[in-house]
Amino acid sequence: MRFFKSLKGRLMAMIAIAVIVTGSVVLVFSYFVTRSFFRDEVFLSVESVVSRTKREVQTVVSNSKDAAESVSTNIQLFENVGLYLTNPENPEIVQYIDGVLAESVLKFPEFDNIYVAGNEGTIISATSNPGPGKATTGKKAPEEALRVVNQDRVWADFGVEDGKTYISMATPIRLPDTGVITGLTLCTGFTPGIDRILSDTSGFGATGETTISRLSGSYVKTLLPLGEEGNVLADRLLYIGTDYDLPSVRAARGETGEAEMDIPDAGKEVAAYDFLPEAGWGVSASVSSAEAFSHLGRLRNIDLAVILVLLFGGILFSFVVARSFAKPIEELQRGVKLLASGRLNARVTINDGLEVSELADEFNTMASQLDEVYGTLENKVRERTRELQEANERLKELDDLKSEFVSIASHELRSPMASMKMGISTVAKELVGPLNEEQKMMLAIAEKNMDRLTKLTTDLLDLTKIETNQLDLDVGEHDLIELARDVVEANEAQACHQGLDLRVISPDIVSPDGRIEAICDYDRIYGVLQNLISNSLVFTEKGSIVVSIEKIDNTAGICVEDTGEGIPAEHIPGIFEKFSKAHFETRSEKRGAGLGLAIGRGIVEAHGGKIFVESELGKGSKFCFIIPLRGKNEREEVNTDS
Amino acid sequence: MKEKKSILIVDDNNDIVTTYGVVLERMGYRVSVAYDGNQCIEKIKEDKPDLVLLDVFLPGLSGSEVCRMIKEASQTKDIPVVAITASMSTDTKKRMTEVGADGFLLKPIDVTDLSRVIKEFVGV
Ligand SMILES: Nc1ncnc2c1ncn2[C@@H]1O[C@H](COP(=O)(O)OP(=O)(O)OP(=O)(O)O)[C@@H](O)[C@H]1O
Ligand SMILES: [Mg+2]
Numbered sequence: 001m002r003f004f005k006s007l008k009g010r011l012m013a014m015i016a017i018a019v020i021v022t023g024s025v026v027l028v029f030s031y032f033v034t035r036s037f038f039r040d041e042v043f044l045s046v047e048s049v050v051s052r053t054k055r056e057v058q059t060v061v062s063n064s065k066d067a068a069e070s071v072s073t074n075i076q077l078f079e080n081v082g083l084y085l086t087n088p089e090n091p092e093i094v095q096y097i098d099g100v101l102a103e104s105v106l107k108f109p110e111f112d113n114i115y116v117a118g119n120e121g122t123i124i125s126a127t128s129n130p131g132p133g134k135a136t137t138g139k140k141a142p143e144e145a146l147r148v149v150n151q152d153r154v155w156a157d158f159g160v161e162d163g164k165t166y167i168s169m170a171t172p173i174r175l176p177d178t179g180v181i182t183g184l185t186l187c188t189g190f191t192p193g194i195d196r197i198l199s200d201t202s203g204f205g206a207t208g209e210t211t212i213s214r215l216s217g218s219y220v221k222t223l224l225p226l227g228e229e230g231n232v233l234a235d236r237l238l239y240i241g242t243d244y245d246l247p248s249v250r251a252a253r254g255e256t257g258e259a260e261m262d263i264p265d266a267g268k269e270v271a272a273y274d275f276l277p278e279a280g281w282g283v284s285a286s287v288s289s290a291e292a293f294s295h296l297g298r299l300r301n302i303d304l305a306v307i308l309v310l311l312f313g314g315i316l317f318s319f320v321v322a323r324s325f326a327k328p329i330e331e332l333q334r335g336v337k338l339l340a341s342g343r344l345n346a347r348v349t350i351n352d353g354l355e356v357s358e359l360a361d362e363f364n365t366m367a368s369q370l371d372e373v374y375g376t377l378e379n380k381v382r383e384r385t386r387e388l389q390e391a392n393e394r395l396k397e398l399d400d401l402k403s404e405f406v407s408i409a410s411h412e413l414r415s416p417m418a419s420m421k422m423g424i425s426t427v428a429k430e431l432v433g434p435l436n437e438e439q440k441m442m443l444a445i446a447e448k449n450m451d452r453l454t455k456l457t458t459d460l461l462d463l464t465k466i467e468t469n470q471l472d473l474d475v476g477e478h479d480l481i482e483l484a485r486d487v488v489e490a491n492e493a494q495a496c497h498q499g500l501d502l503r504v505i506s507p508d509i510v511s512p513d514g515r516i517e518a519i520c521d522y523d524r525i526y527g528v529l530q531n532l533i534s535n536s537l538v539f540t541e542k543g544s545i546v547v548s549i550e551k552i553d554n555t556a557g558i559c560v561e562d563t564g565e566g567i568p569a570e571h572i573p574g575i576f577e578k579f580s581k582a583h584f585e586t587r588s589e590k591r592g593a594g595l596g597l598a599i600g601r602g603i604v605e606a607h608g609g610k611i612f613v614e615s616e617l618g619k620g621s622k623f624c625f626i627i628p629l630r631g632k633n634e635r636e637e638v639n640t641d642s
Numbered sequence: 643m644k645e646k647k648s649i650l651i652v653d654d655n656n657d658i659v660t661t662y663g664v665v666l667e668r669m670g671y672r673v674s675v676a677y678d679g680n681q682c683i684e685k686i687k688e689d690k691p692d693l694v695l696l697d698v699f700l701p702g703l704s705g706s707e708v709c710r711m712i713k714e715a716s717q718t719k720d721i722p723v724v725a726i727t728a729s730m731s732t733d734t735k736k737r738m739t740e741v742g743a744d745g746f747l748l749k750p751i752d753v754t755d756l757s758r759v760i761k762e763f764v765g766v
Contacts, residue, residue: 438664445657584701 008326015318023310027303035296042270042292043258045204049285050258050272053197053210060193061167061279065154067108068169072185076100078173081116081182084124094137097125104187105129111189112166116173117141118183119150132159132166133188141186144216145170149184156279158194158212158223160235165194165223198225207288213248214281222248247271251282260289328356335363344371403468410461417457421450459595463578466602473521473606475631480516480525480556481506484547487529494537501544502533516551519631524603528611531596532560532623538592539583539621540564551629555609559624567615575613576601600625608632647764648672650691652682652708653726654701662695665753669760679703683711686718692764696743698727698734706741713742722763726751 003009071077077100084093101114105127112131117123121143126135135141148155148170155170168188172181198210213222220238238244247261251273258272263286271286290297328350338346346367350360426432428443435443465471484504495502506516529547536545543563550557567575571582578598581591597611604611609627649671651662656677663673674691676682679702682694694712698705705725712718724745725738735746745759 442661442664445661449657 006326007329008322011325012315012318012322015321016314019314019317020307020311023314024307027307027310031300031303034299038293038296038299042287043272046270046285046287046292047258047272049204049208049210050274050283053212053285054274054276054283056197057194057212057281057283058276058278060191060197061156061276061281064110064167064169064187064189064191065156065171065278067110068154068171068185068187071104071108071111071114071187072171072173074100074104077104077116077185078175078182081118081124081173082175085118085182094125098127101125101127108187108189110191111187113189114185114187115141116183116185117146119146119181121146124183131188131190132161133168133186135186141170141184145184145186150181152181154278156281157214158191158221158235158281160223161190164190164192165198167191167194194223198223204285205287205291207291208285209287210283210285211248211251212281212283213252214279215252220249220252222252224248247273247284247286248282251275251284254282261286324352328352328354328360332356332360332363335360335367339367339370344374400468403464406460406464410457410464413457414454417450417454421447421454424450456593456595459593459599462599463595463602466599466606471602471606473524475519475521477517477519478522478525480518480520480558481514481549483522483526484529484549484558487526487533488547490530491533491537495545498537498540499542500537500540502537502547503544504547504549506549516549516556516629518556518627518629520607520627521603525607525627528600528603528625529558529560531600535592535596535623536560536562536564536621539566543620552626554629555626556629557624557626559622561620561622563620566617566619566621567613568617572613572615576611606632646670646672647692648674648689649760649764650674650676650682650685650694652676652679652694652700652705653697654678655697658697662756665756666760669757671760671764679705679708679711682708686712686721690718691721693760694721694723695747696723696725698725698738706737709738709743710741724759724763 004013077097080093080097080100083090084097087093097116101116104114105111111133112129113127113133113135115123115126115133115135115137117140121140123135123137123139123141126137128134142155142157145155145157145168149172152172152174157168157170159166159168166188168186170184170186173183173185174181194212198212200210204210209224211222211224213220215221216237222236222238224234224236226234238246238249244264245261246263247269250257250271254275254277256274258270260268260270263269266288268289269286270289270292271284273282273284275282331348331350335346335348344367347364348360350357424443424447427435428440428447462471481504484506488502488504491502506514533545533547540562541564545560545562548559548561550559565583567582571580574580575582576597579594580597581594583591601611604625604627607627608631609625611623611625613621613623615621649666651659651666651673652675653659653662654677659675659677663675666673674685674689676685679700682696682703685691686694696705696709700708703711709723709725712721712723719742722744723742724747725734725743726747726749727734727738728749730746730748738746744763747755747759
């Protein structure tokens with residue numbers, strides 16, 4: 001169904017419907033017109049057969065009648081019959097009549113036998129030639145014949161003997177002076193003329209049938225051909241009381257006309273019928289409708305076939321036409337789709353010379369313009385991207401340069417600092433001569449600041465290493481508890497000097513031998529812890545600094561908790577960034593550079609660990625870091641929640 | 643014997659204050675000290691110095707603010723102010739000149755520099 005929603009489908013359906021409907025209407029119409037003409041034609045031909053038959057039968061009948069009348073009006077005959085009626089016992093008269101009859105048969109070859117009967121019906125004399133119509137004297141002539149003849153009319157009958165037709169004609173014998181009817185003659189003879197007429201089905205068809213029929217009392221006597229050739233004849237008596245409506249019956253009754261009739265046991269027939277008044281005979285002709293209209297049937301079949309051909313042809317034709325219309329549009333549509341999908345080189349070629357090809361030209365122009373515009377746009381984008389990349393690379397180079405600069409500078413700084421340190425410390429320790437108090441004080445300040453400078457230089461170098469991913473760890477297995485004790489020990493003097501309680505707590509249950517072995521860089525972890533402790537020492541006025549170590553699964557956690565001034569909440573999130581400082585009121589010589597925590601975080605993360613802080617202003621701070629015991633590859637097991 | 647000229651050192655670093663103090667006293671000046679801007683203003687009110695050595699980078703009030711305050715007040719505006727900076731960027735210099743600084747010294751300062759500048763503004 002989707003097909004019929006497409007342009008091609010609709011076009012096709014329209015054309016197909018137009019072709020098929022017009023074709024079918026024309027065909028059906030012509031069929032009915034032809035049919036009505038054809039019917040008339042069939043009726044006419046049957047009618048013409050009837051009228052031809054009637055004419056021919058009439059000729060035969062009137063010839064026979066003439067002959068029969070000649071026999072009965074023979075002077076010798078009616079005189080002798082008259083004599084016989086007055087003198088029936090005279091055998092000479094009968095002999096004489098016999099002679100007249102024999103003479104008449106010879107004279108009229110159309111008759112085979114003739115007999116004479118008196119007006120009461122008894123046969124007086126009869127010939128006995130071979131053929132139909134033999135009679136025996138003394139017997140009665142047919143009552144019907146007698147009645148008709150007594151009314152001064154001719155009685156005509158027919159019959160079949162040996163498959164051949166004969167006619168019997170009864171004519172009255174009258175006395176010429178009085179006109180009294182004294183008897184009748186009945187002439188009978190084969191009539192090949194009738195046979196010929198009835199077997200002539202020319203212009204009629206194989207099922208054509210011609211009959212002669214007459215009414216006899218309550219019967220209809222019919223003469224009809226039998227067999228396929230129609231050359232075998234039969235006479236048949238039909239009792240008309242049984243309500244047979246046949247063409248022959250209608251004809252025998254004296255009706256004239258034509259009709260399509262339903263014949264019992266034979267189906268429909270087209271029939272025509274007529275009547276011969278002088279003989280009292282009907283003539284009918286009929287042909288089966290099936291045969292008569294067989295041409296019509298063939299015509300109908302041809303029409304149906306043509307409609308079928310039209311149906312397929314129409315669909316094919318419509319398909320071809322629809323395709324020729326839809327193809328350029330589809331082509332255009334394909335182009336548009338391609339273009340829409342981003343294929344800017346999409347072009348369409350349509351050469352139908354119609355509006356669609358103009359449209360296609362427009363489309364092509366549009367597409368090339370788009371292509372062009374897009375091309376320049378793309379070029380621009382590419383150019384910009386390249387520029388950006390270049391800028392980016394320059395930036396990176398600069399960054400590298402900066403890192404390089406810092407590391408070189410740090411190294412370069414160390415050498416002059418080394419000699420300064422050596423000089424200052426030597427003089428300060430009075431190794432080159434005694435100093436007064438002022439000199440000592442000045443040198444102590446110089447040496448202290450010298451140390452700060454060294455630390456700063458080292459820190460800057462470390463930070464640079466961290467930022468450029470150049471920090472390489474010198475890992476080995478170390479006991480973290482011992483490490484913590486080392487750091488604390490190194491700071492004990494300072495803590496004591498400040499009056500602070502600095503100690504390490506490590507629960508003995510953490511490990512049976514009181515050790516926590518971890519794979520780490522001893523010096524680096526030492527540095528991290530040292531910075532945490534020195535921070536606490538700087539920012540704690542009184543109270544304690546407690547270092548605690550814990551082992552949780554495969555990680556070790558080290559915390560430094562002090563009772564110092566704490567960190568303002570707004571500074572906590574960025575406290576591990578470089579140069580971050582939360583306290584400014586402190587004297588500058590006590591303040592660090594803000595690098596310690598940043599370096600610490602870098603080192604802990606390089607170990608695969610985490611560093612974090614909890615602090616409350618005025619109450620103290622707790623800095624913790626955790627590292628995996630088995631080195632960085634076990635990092636995934638470290639998490640800050642534990 | 644005439645009265646000693648007085649010099650006010652303004653710096654939040656005690657080491658610097660101490661060493662500068664030792665040097666200046668040796669050179670024969672009276673030295674007073676302020677560790678931040680507010681202290682500096684107070685000290686000037688207490689005892690008007692002959693020269694202010696002002697560190698530009700101070701906690702709280704910045705060096706330029708302190709300098710402007712000195713130069714705006716009629717009693718103190720004629721006190722020479724020498725700005726001591728860690729970076730001699732044009733930006734800093736411009737800012738300090740705007741607020742009326744009379745001279746500049748770039749850290750680190752040695753004794754020669756110090757005595758030259760002081761002689762220029764105070765005399766021996
Ligand atoms: N235990 C602490 N108590 C209170 N504040 C702290 C504590 N530890 C660190 N801080 C705050 O964090 C800031 C950054 O510390 P960090 O160790 O990174 O730098 P620093 O100690 O100032 O200098 P550096 O370590 O480079 O000599 C400190 O200046 C301080 O303000
Ligand atoms: Mg620190």
